[in-house]
Amino acid sequence: MTNRKQGDARAMISEAHIGGNIVRHLGATLPAISLADEPYIYRALALDANEECMFEDLRAWTLIIIDGGGTLRCSTGSQHTTCGMDEVLNGNGPGLHLRADAHMTVLLAGVTDTADAGAPRLDVSPRSACTFVEKPWGNETWLNGRHPAFAFKRIVINAGHRTSLQYHELKRETNLLLAGQARLHYKSTDCELRAVTDQDVAATDLASIAVVDVWPFTLHRIEAVSAITLYEVSTPHLDDVIRVSDDTKRADGLIADEHRRNATHQPAGSTAS
Known part of the structure; x- marks a missing residue:
């Protein structure tokens, strides 16, 4: 599909399977x-x-x-x-x-x-x-809007904040941690997803640059140790979010109020990686 230089470098990358998530560390x-x-x-x-x-x-x-x-x-x-x-x-x-x-x-x-x-x-x-959505933990820029075949987002999580502890039924996603220090929370015991408690969740630190691959029915949460920037590519199932735990007690699915109250355009100066 590409020339040789732009080929697959995965042989040089360390890879770990963590609670069903696949984590690759790409180096600095x-x-x-x-x-x-x-x-x-x-x-x-x-x-x-x-x-x-x-x-x-x-x-x-x-x-x-x-x-x-x-x-x-x-x-x-x-x-x-x-x-x-x-x-x-x-x-x-x-x-x-x-x-x-x-x-x-x-x-x-x-x-x-x-x-x-x-x-x-x-x-x-x-x-x-691009569509800009403020979140309790940071913000998202939807680079290709609501494309019917795939989604591409720039995600910023503020230091000390974290996403929901969540999983998806259909959505498959690949997150590139391009900047900052993060922590991945994952299910560490053999329990039902909806029955997860704090004792069933462990965490591992991530340093940029890293990749986290998430398959359906895989529990995950990203915490920002420092401010972080992610670029997420996924299947188009953007409403498919089951929140097992959320710091602001948001319900499952897309939060319509987050989209209604946010301007379509993002603030000036927010395009840097």
Whole structure:
């Protein structure tokens, strides 16, 4: 799907299975690596100036530049555009061709098969125009909105705060911890998910850069030891949240009030990785 440099670096990465979650420690620098291959594609790309790569099998995608300068030239079919540091590219078509005009690090998410792709398109917009949702623990930026095939979010958790202790029935997700120190809480005993107590939960520390893969019916909670930034790619089941415990006693599912009370646009200056 990509050139050799942007291939799979997982052989060099340490991996651990923790309470059903798969944790990979990538080291202090994000390598060019395949973060997920199914049911969605998730790649970290390290591109040099004038370097090109082709994703022939992609049919729908979202990408952002998280480090470096310059612009990224993007094309699919007869469509062509450029994407800059503070922008997001959403599109679909018969494959995606990229060419960097400077050294940069790119996060790319997408799918190889979707009946909802439609005609080829490349839509570039400011990241400040993405849906921004404030949470009791921080905030989320929905980089591709409510896409029918996959979701891509930037998640910020404030120091000393944590997500719900939760699991999903359908949603599969891959979380890239790009900045900060975190703690993963997980189920450490053989008990029913809904019957979990504090005695059934253990925790392990995570240092950036790390990846946490979460499958359905896997208990998990992310706590921010310091302020952290995550980039999450998942299946599109964004309402599928069963909260076993929540510090603000939120119910299961999407919290409609969080979306009603938040502006569509995120605050200025919030696009940095």
